[in-house]
Amino acid sequence: MTVPRSEYLSTAWAEGIFANRVVFITGGAGSIGSAQTRAIVHLGADACIIGRSVEKTEAAAKEIAKVRDGSRVLGIGGVDVRNFDALKAAADRCVKELGSIDYVVAGAAGNFIAPISGLSPNAFKAVIEIDAIGTFNTIKATMSHLIRSASQNPNPNPSGSTGGRFLSVSATFHYTGMPLQAHVSAAKAAIDSLMGSVALEYGPYGVTANTIAPGAIEGTEGIQRLASSQVTRGEWAKGIPSGRWGSIRDIADATVFLFSDAGNYVNGTSLVVDGAGWRRQGGA
Numbered sequence: 500m501t502v503p504r505s506e507y508l509s510t511a512w513a514e515g516i517f518a519n520r521v522v523f524i525t526g527g528a529g530s531i532g533s534a535q536t537r538a539i540v541h542l543g544a545d546a547c548i549i550g551r552s553v554e555k556t557e558a559a560a561k562e563i564a565k566v567r568d569g570s571r572v573l574g575i576g577g578v579d580v581r582n583f584d585a586l587k588a589a590a591d592r593c594v595k596e597l598g599s600i601d602y603v604v605a606g607a608a609g610n611f612i613a614p615i616s617g618l619s620p621n622a623f624k625a626v627i628e629i630d631a632i633g634t635f636n637t638i639k640a641t642m643s644h645l646i647r648s649a650s651q652n653p654n655p656n657p658s659g660s661t662g663g664r665f666l667s668v669s670a671t672f673h674y675t676g677m678p679l680q681a682h683v684s685a686a687k688a689a690i691d692s693l694m695g696s697v698a699l700e701y702g703p704y705g706v707t708a709n710t711i712a713p714g715a716i717e718g719t720e721g722i723q724r725l726a727s728s729q730v731t732r733g734e735w736a737k738g739i740p741s742g743r744w745g746s747i748r749d750i751a752d753a754t755v756f757l758f759s760d761a762g763n764y765v766n767g768t769s770l771v772v773d774g775a776g777w778r779r780q781g782g783a
């Protein structure tokens with residue numbers, strides 16, 4: 500069954516704005532990642548989604564492809580972002596089969612709740628490796644393709660959307676520090692910092708690099724882990740100034756903005772999509 504557009508994308512965006520483009524996304528089978536991919540594919544792009552589980556990744560690719568007749572969505576499972584060689588092979592396969600990589604979303608992440616006293620050195624390292632080193636590996640595996648896309652579809656581009664966009668998915672925890680999330684906060688701070696360096700080093704090639712920092716997004720695995728009971732979630736939502744939880748659609752819309760022509764001059768920054776939650780509550 501096709502997922503209705505309203506569940507993953509607002510009506511703000513014109514059909515076809517990403518025609519002839521390809522998005523490469525790690526964590527693309529996850530709740531936020533698949534909404535981002537659906538939105539970009541709906542608006543004309545083809546996609547390659549990367550994940551650790553072969554079954555989950557291939558099934559998600561099939562589902563995402565249903566949003567637009569004629570779309571091509573490649574699911575490459577068995578790829579851990581901690582393994583650079585596997586990621587590089589996936590990026591090269593994406594270009595071979597779909598023709599290019601014009602946009603990248605580094606969305607793969609790892610999370611669990613634990614106080615510092617309950618974090619082994621290996622537990623801390625596992626999250627740093629998935630989030631921070633995984634993002635670095637994604638940059639290294641795709642940057643040559645993004646540079647090529649940016650040179651072929653320059654920013655601004657009178658004849659269509661521009662190319663060469665890198666986006667990572669961060670968080671707001673590290674703005675204040677966050678109990679039980681020391682490992683994730685540290686990893687997300689590294690990701691924000693990396694995007695600044697990418698913007699400075701690759702901006703001259705026409706590439707942009709930004710992060711989206713989601714707040715508490717309803718229905719995601721992250722929130723299941725962070726607030727497992729309905730009561731905890733209800734209490735948390737009451738403190739969000741915008742008066743509601745975020746939706747996967749909110750993140751998909753922010754992604755479309757950053758990849759669209761409307762985001763041409765946004766580079767090296769973090770777009771916080773959290774209903775001002777972190778300002779009130781600190782870190783979420």
Ligand code: HXC
Binds near residue numbers: 608620623
């Ligand atoms: C303490 C824990 C733990 C826990 C695992 N570890 N869970 N320590 N509390 N709850 C420890 C293990 O004991 C081990 O340390 C180390 O972490 C590595 O665990 P492994 O299971 O061997 O690692 P791995 O199989 O690579 O799994 C990585 C993972 C896992 C992060 C631990 O949860 C995972 O694969 N997650 C991916 C999916 C995911 O997390 N999605 C949610 C992302 S949401 P020792 O010392 O025993 O060897 C998100 C949103 C954040 O990021 C922002 C929200 C607003």
